[in-house]
Each structure stands twice: as structure tokens, then as C-alpha cells.
Amino acid sequence: MPTPERTSLEAIVEAARDILESHGLAQLTMQAVADRVGVRAPSLYKRVRNRDALVRLVAEVTLLDLERQLHAVPAAPDPRETLVELLRAFRAFAHARPAAYHLVFTNTPGSGRPDPALLARAAAPLLQISADLAGPAEALEAARTTTAWAHGFISMELAAAFNLGGDVDRAYEYGMARLAAALTNPA
Template structure:
């Protein structure tokens, strides 16, 4: 009679994501995940080859989660409003999963680098709105500008790097409004 399954890949990845968020990437170990799902560490190797494979699974699941968040943003009549809503969703995602957010932008080494197709799917809503705002010929450049601005702002915010006072929410709104306006200007 076969041994009953004590855990699933879904449970393993879920536990790994929770550990990443609560304890950080350095504490994301096969042993920590095994403890969390209630099995011995060697049992995990039936489902996940090694820690690099585990980090890759976490990164790809985080990208899928981001993709779902961005895809849920409805299109507005004005593409600048759609961009603003996308960037608000991006920021909300980063606040909900800050360690995962940093992980997907970490420039991971080869074995933990996500599939480029997964990255493209997550970026698709930003590329689409960038094409609407800046034109198809400038879509990639505009999408990179949008992403760089949002990532930089949010990363500074998460690191408590805004120390001059003022309202950070208002500053984010100011930035996204002016970014959208700049993208629609004739170059």
C-alpha cells in the first residue's frame, strides 16, 4: 500500500511564501518549510528538488499573484486613470507582500530566475497601458519608466526612507499623475 501524502506542492509553496514574508529570504530553508507543513525535510525533496527550486516556485507564485492583482484593474475611459489604478494596485500588492515584491525584482541568479514568459504575463497590463499612453513604438520604454518609478518609490517607502515629513500617499498620487501626463506629451 502506498504511503499517504502528507503535504502538497501548494501547501509547500504557501508555507514558503509565509516564511519569506514573516522571516525573510535568509530564513526560507527546506527545514523551515518542512516544519511549517508538518513533515520531515527529506519528504520535501519528493516535490521540490532543492532550495533554489523552492525560491523559484515562490517567485513564480508571487508573479502570478501580482499578475492577478494587475489583471483585476478595470480599464477606464481615460488611460491615465487606468495607469493610476494599476499603480495603486501595484503599491497595494507591495504592501501586502513586501518580501515577495522585493524578490521578484531582485535580479535572482540563474536557478532562481523566473521564466521570462511569466515575467511578461505579469508585465502585460503595464505594457498595454504604456502603449496607449505613449504609443506602440514607445511602449517598452514607457513601461520601463513606469515600473522604475513605481518600484523606486515603493521600495523607498517600504524602507522608511522618506524622512522629510509630508504625506507619502499624496506624494505617490502626485508622482503617478505627473508620470501619466509626461507619458502622453509629445516627445
């Protein structure tokens, strides 16, 4: 009779995500995941090739979560409002899972990188609203500008790097409104 399964790929990935959030990427090891799911480390290799593959799976599940969160943002009558809501959802996502959020923006080794198709799917709502605001010819540039601004702001916020006082929430709202206005094609 075959040995009963003691864990699943889903349990392994969820354990890896928890370790990433609680202890950081450096502590995300096959042994730590095995300990968390209650198996010996060699048993993990039945489902995950190596640590890079595990990191990739975590990044991909994170991108799927981000995709769901961004696709859940309803379209507003004014595309600038939709952009602001997307950026709020993006920020909320980063605050909910900061280590996984940073992992998505990390230049991991080739085998640890998420599938580019997942990146494109997660970016689709932003690309669409960027096309609505700046026009189809400048959608990619507008989406990249928006992502760079939001990621930079959020990264500084998560690193507690805003040291001049003031209201960080208000600053984010200010930036979103200005960015949405700047991207609007006057045509």
C-alpha cells in the same frame, strides 16, 4: 500499500511564502518549510528539487498573484486614469506581501529566477497602457520608466526611507499623475 501523502506542493509553496514574509529570504530554508508543513526535510525533495527551485516557485506564485491583481484593474475612458489605477494596484500588492514583492525584483541565481513568460504576463497590462499613452513604438521604454519610478518609490516607502516628513500617499499620487501626463504622446 503506499505511504499516504502528508503534504502537497501547494502547501509547501504557501509555507515558503509565509516564512519569506515573516522571517525573510535568508530564513527560507528547506528545513523551515518542512517544519512548517509537518514533514521531515528530505520529504520535500520529492516535490521540490532544492532551495533555488523553492524560491523560484515562490516568485512564480507571486507573479501570478500580481498578474491577477493588475488584470483586475478595469480600463478607464482616459488611459492616464488606467495607468494611475494600475500603479495603485501595484503599490497595494507590494504592501500586502513586501518580501515576495522584493523577491520578484531580486537578481536571484539562474535556477531561482522565475519563468520570463510569467514576468511578461504580469507586465502585460502596463505594457498595453504604455502603448496607449506613449504609442506602440515607445511602449517598452514607457513601461520601464513607470516600473522604475514605482519600484523605487515603493522600495523607499517599505524601507521607511522617506524621512523629510510630508504625506507619502500624497507624494505617490503626485508622482503617478505627473508620470501619466509625461508619458502621454501629444500626437
